[in-house]
Amino acid sequence: MTTLELTPVWDKVFPQSDKVEHSKITFHNRYGIELAADVYEPERTPANGKFKTIAVCGPFGAVKEQASGLYAQTLAERGFLTIAFDPSFTGESDGSPRAVASPGINTEDFSAAVDYLANRRDVDPEGIGILGICGFGGMALNAGANDPRIKATVASTMYDMSRVTANGYFDADDSPPKRNATRAQLAKQRTEDYANGDYARAGGVVDPLPDDAPQFVRDYHAYYKTPRGYHARSVNSNAGWDMTSALSFMNMPPLSYIDEIENPVLLAHGEKAHSPYFSKTAYDKLEHGVNPANKKLLIIPGANHTDLYDNLNAIPFNAIGQFFDRNL
Template identity: 35%
Template sequence: MKKIKLVLIVILMAASGLSGAQTKLKNPFGLVYGNAITENITGKVNIYPVTYKLNGINIAANVYTPAGYNAAQKYPAVVVAHPNGGIKEQTAGLYAQGLAGLGYITIVADAAYQGASGGEPRHTDKPFYRTEDIRGMADFISQYAGVDAGRLGVLGICGGGGYTLKAAQSDKRFKAVATLSMFNSGEVRRNGFQNAQMSTIQERLKKASDARAQEAAGGKITYAGVASITDEEIEKIPTDLYREGYQYYYRSHAHPNSTFLYTMSSMLDLMTWDAAERMDLINQPLLMMAGSKADTKYMTDEAFPKATNAKSKELFIIDGATHIQSYWKPEYVNVALAKLNTFFNKNL
């Protein structure tokens, strides 16, 4: 018991007291999570905005370096993939900063066609691109000064978790694979959240097909998703994921680059894709984390048993956490970071 308490104290210190929400864009790096870095100080965890090309598109990313970082030394590194609708300045940045506080060089990038990254049409959300984003981060960080490319891990959060599973199936540069609150974007776009739209699959595929035809003919781009929402509308949402999600993205951790919109034509790709397919190709150590109260936990539960060839695997439950609460609540973030540190320290 004393050992567990000591680990949590170390995590709390290393994560620089991660807590609360930074709701206004006063942060010079645009970060909107609590206790985010506001300036680079020698000897501390620092952040470096970078850009690079991926398939001809400009990608905007942040690299976090550990306290006392020395480019002449070698460090393990972790790629962090952000949630659907999310960007690098929100929860993915929070976890990247926390892991940097524990000694890892980390990178988090805005997905192509989203956030501050380039690509047209905006808000295109296709699994191939999102998987390439993760590989692109690996390309960049493997060449970064001080990174030991042989000790590269990956963490995917929410939708980024589903895309991380897919990236790790083929990209063996990732020596350890972790997900948090994994969201299977293909399954949900196809079947609806909690399989509530099974009866309308063909109808929605027709809408996506029509949207593609309209784009090809030079017409306007049709978008799915929610652009804005009132407090009253948020309160009436029955599921924790969307009620707390809209509160997080549009209120407490809002950022102008973050949006729930995606092109309707993206559904053609999303609805025929599934994060849990070919899980048998993952032969790296695998850690999948989910909150005990997360209404998305069923997606982790579905995917985890299919990783039959993982070198080792663990399903870790964060007691009391909902999906969105694992993004920012200190009591859950610190538990997740402690587990990630144990996992990556063992396998990297």
């Protein structure tokens, strides 16, 4: 496995808590990719010496120094041992080429985090949950369907990346001709990338903002492109994803089997977000699945999509903490 060089300094976009112990670790997935993570350990160890634990990742195009780290640190303050990790090909994690996203590999990243946690002496292997934010909310649901070791799953301000990639925002481009036109463009890009020996990037969050930018694009800009959330290793804050990553999402919908999740699931979404249709569709599928009784959709009044990245007055940490405490 590759030996990763992890920055020794605190370079998060949120302040460090004096209520938890922070450290950095690495673990590998089944594709041989070494992943970097921050560990947040509560002050007090449980009487039995075994923590309930949560692995956190997302948003799509973010790094662990942004929203996922904030979630992990805050939940550690509530008594859970947590890790926030960079997915494959991004941040401090390994993988080449850089800035590649994959529904299969990124789902595996969650299960690899479970591999790591289940082998820690201070972790209850029957008390492991996961939390995905934005596009990694969809990957978390996919992992929850595929990996029964995950005893509880939370998806916050969730995106279905396959749906938005294949259909466009609000399903406005949901047609075979439009998808085929996108495939033709990306296939041409693959040829050019191979010839160039490099991979073209799609561009991160648009900057500067055009005058006609939709409100949700302005919300993304306010997070990723300002001191509020900018990070030098974040895909969205900088050059964006490998352009041809979109191909795998168009043909491999990760939410196909979420109705078979037996363990508890909590979906949280902002009332004023542009994106709650993703969570509402997922919840409808969960409601008609094998065990609907332990599935819940929580709509946060007045919150937009990025409020659930870092707005401590909007993120329902009480509900999330109680959900994990009850189900792990």
